[in-house]
Amino acid sequence: MMRASNEPPQSRVEPHANxxxxxxxxxxxxxxxxxxxxxxxxxxxxxxxxxxxxxAAFHYGALALIAxxxxxxxxxxxxxxxxxxxxxxGLTGIVCLVIAxxxxxxxxxELWCTVAGSLILVAxxxxxxxxxxxxx
Numbered sequence: 329m330m331r332a333s334n335e336p337p338q339s340r341v342e343p344h345a346n347x348x349x350x351x352x353x354x355x356x357x358x359x360x361x362x363x364x365x366x367x368x369x370x371x372x373x374x375x376x377x378x379x380x381x382x383x384a385a386f387h388y389g390a391l392a393l394i395a396x397x398x399x400x401x402x403x404x405x406x407x408x409x410x411x412x413x414x415x416x417x418g419l420t421g422i423v424c425l426v427i428a429x430x431x432x433x434x435x436x437x438e439l440w441c442t443v444a445g446s447l448i449l450v451a452x453x454x455x456x457x458x459x460x461x462x463x464x
Contacts, residue, residue: 394425421448
């Protein structure tokens with residue numbers, strides 16, 4: 329079976345880069361699902377969900393997972409494809425998530441910054457993954 333001429337050989341795509349990118353995009357998607365599903369979960373399970381989902385520790389823990397994996401994924405991608413846009417999207421997404429956790433940030437701003445940051449990160453990871461897999 330022949331592969332299309334524009335696809336890179338499998339040996340050229342770094343397996344550890346796929347793992348890092350997959351972890352980073354999964355963490356970003358988890359953050360997005362958490363933020364979008366939270367209002368529904370709070371209606372369905374107010375006692376249990378309120379203890380975990382609203383805690384500051386969850387948000388700091390999520391950022392502690394998201395930021396380093398995203399930075400590693402975008403760094404590996406940039407070294408391979410040299411495109412700046414995915415890196416800028418990634419940094420913008422991380423900055424949005426950090427802003428959401430700043431003291432004094434209102435609930436609305438926190439929600440909007442978290443959702444926007446997660447969506448921007450997911451877009452950046454998608455672009456990074458695609459460019460990295462097609463780089464020669």
